[in-house]
Amino acid sequence: MSLYALVVDAAARTPDALAVSDLSTSLSYGELDARADRFAAALRARGVRPGDRVVVWTGKTAEAVAVAQAVLRIGAIHVPVPRGNPPERVARIVADARAALVVTDHDGQVPGAPSLSCAALAHAAAPGTRVAHATVGAADPAYILYTSGSTGTPKGVCLSHGNALAFVDWACRELRLTAGDRLANHASFGFDLSVFDLYGAFRAGASVHLVGEMLAQAAEPLVDFVLERRITVWYSVPSALVLMTEYGDLRARGPGALRACVCAGEPFPLNRLRDLRRGWPGVRMLNWYGPTETNVCTSYEVTAADLDRTTAVPIGSPAAGNVVTVDGGEIVVSGPTVMLGYWGGEPRTGPYRTGDLGRYGTGGLLEYRGRVDTMVKLRGYRVEPAEVEQVLVAHDTVRDAVVLGVGTGGRSCLHAFVVPEAGTTPEFAALRRHCASFLPAYMNIDALHAVGKFPRTRNGKVDLAALSGLATTGADA
Amino acid sequence: MADVDRATLHDRLLGYVRDDLKAGTEAEPLTVDSPLLDMGVLDSVRTARLLAHIRSEYGVRVPPGQMTGEHFRSVAAIADLVLTLRSQAASL
Missing domain, CATH: 3.40.50.12780 (ANL, N-terminal domain)
Structure with missing residues (x-):
């Protein structure tokens, strides 16, 4: 059949x-x-x-x-x-x-x-x-x-x-x-x-x-x-x-x-x-x-x-x-x-x-x-943060990027944390435009936070919980 | 508003999409021909707000059959849609 x-x-x-x-x-x-x-x-x-x-x-x-x-x-x-x-x-x-x-x-x-x-x-x-x-x-x-x-x-x-x-x-x-x-x-x-x-x-x-x-x-x-x-x-x-x-x-x-x-x-x-x-x-x-x-x-x-x-x-x-x-x-x-x-x-x-x-x-x-892992569900769509991060770091103003899902259900959204390239200022609208050229709309970032460096855990990994805290305190770039 | 010409409508819709929906950048300012869909401007919440704006400011509801990428690809296209819907409403 x-x-x-x-x-x-x-x-x-x-x-x-x-x-x-x-x-x-x-x-x-x-x-x-x-x-x-x-x-x-x-x-x-x-x-x-x-x-x-x-x-x-x-x-x-x-x-x-x-x-x-x-x-x-x-x-x-x-x-x-x-x-x-x-x-x-x-x-x-x-x-x-x-x-x-x-x-x-x-x-x-x-x-x-x-x-x-x-x-x-x-x-x-x-x-x-x-x-x-x-x-x-x-x-x-x-x-x-x-x-x-x-x-x-x-x-x-x-x-x-x-x-x-x-x-x-x-x-x-x-x-x-x-x-x-x-x-x-x-x-x-x-x-x-x-x-x-x-x-x-x-x-x-x-x-x-x-x-x-x-x-x-x-x-x-x-x-x-x-x-x-x-x-x-x-x-x-x-x-x-x-x-x-x-x-x-x-x-x-x-x-x-x-x-x-x-x-x-x-x-x-x-x-x-x-x-x-x-x-x-x-x-x-x-x-x-x-x-x-x-x-x-x-x-x-x-x-x-x-x-x-x-x-x-x-x-x-x-x-x-x-x-x-x-x-x-x-x-x-x-x-x-x-x-x-x-x-x-x-x-x-x-x-x-x-x-x-x-x-x-x-x-x-x-x-x-x-x-189990960092995969995010956005309006039902699966988003692997790594796929968005790879696109972000290809932009001229971004040296390093971490992407996190914040919130649950219909309120969940993607926050990007970026370390700027020296002498540049990443702009939210410009990065959204950039992402839209490489990713479907549902994978685009909803908020941008520029940080000097990523907080790290004791064993040197990026401290995702600390970054997530930045997102909820609204420390926008 | 009784009638609105295309140029005025372009200005007003452009202002709304730029300021209220936060589209465009300093390096690449929004124009009436900017590709809103390619730019990722119209997500579901922004689309809902835009439709509410069109209803309250211009007195027209966009029917499901007109909700196409063609009609929302740019500010100019949205303005054309609003003008068409207003003329249809006026002739009823």
Whole structure:
């Protein structure tokens, strides 16, 4: 069973049903199926072979979804890269993935990589052209999601058709998705939350409504979107819901047609969660947990019983057929959704150690307790401070840099501590501009502190706790 | 405000984005054509504040279908969007 079969099957059952809709284009299952086949023929004509990596560097469009389906249909590996990534970072991803082709829908160029626009791809095969779909096994790679890497270079998490289907099957059952559902897709295509929105919808024959990168961070129009599109199932990082509540009056204006609201990627601020639970008693609320390497591996349903709670909601019980244990305080996962490995690295063997701290608490429910290392979660995105530090030290005014995550939940942000080059003064706006040329927007710094030297611990390491103290006292440069 | 011409709107929006949203630097001052998205100016909180500003100052709400990178790539593009939305509201 392949991941691409979900659209093929839905198109056979209900060709006229709405499959995917962006702000300007809607495709029925029949149309998506035909377009995917046409793109697949064009990719084959361009020499893309089974197992090749195709980087799809686009906005969140129905067309890009068709390209992804095409990549899978020819047995190639889909590498989604959000349009907002600067060319320098895309180039590093293309190099790491050793991509056969970059498909774009804009003017951005990746030097040295063969690239093709969606429009050119559409013209490369006549309408109605079909190619035989590749035979793929459950263990064959389907897609690679690039996350921030602790070595300073993006890291590719490689997932199989079987990994994705095990999660999607579980999620569809858990949420009882039907063809009548209308899912929003808030996360970027490069973020594993999209796997549920897209493939969950396709498996159920439901529709998925794409939220573009700009709309995704516009609180009030986003609430309009949920209501106008009569969204029934919402899945996002909690910070999106918090923003929609604070700036878009979500709780009072909603829930509209919403029947389920699912969050993952970071802890949900308790007060906000209780407000929504109290305001929308008829909407199911779930708290899902899992790093990109495992997709969702635990789940907790938030109920009226949580209204009196004074501690964070648990991340819950093992999900999607996984076994989740705690070893030396660290959450360890094995099971059908756990990745094949990092692209270019050794195949994974044995359970996956998440680097997240956890504890089984009352009622046998897993609780999240923070990180083993310095990795930061910002609005659900993983940020390895080393990747940002490497970019900062490349600036003329920066001799040395340490980056720290400060705060929790939707309030967390990145603070940069820099030692200036002699005779220069690092400027916050200039460094943000510099970072924006090399990093996606969510990895940009939120505050800058210039220091003469870094405080050190007795054994000579940078004293992160002392720096963190500087951040909270507001000693801005 | 009953009507606003493009040049005035450019000045006022430029002032808001520069001073309230803290965009631009001494070495590279903000202009109406500066690429706001490439500069990393519009994160979610700044976007929310900008939309609230557009609503209170110019009396228009930006509908979801207009929330595109194209319309927010620069101060000039935002001004065009505001003018379009105002003329649509006036013709209703």
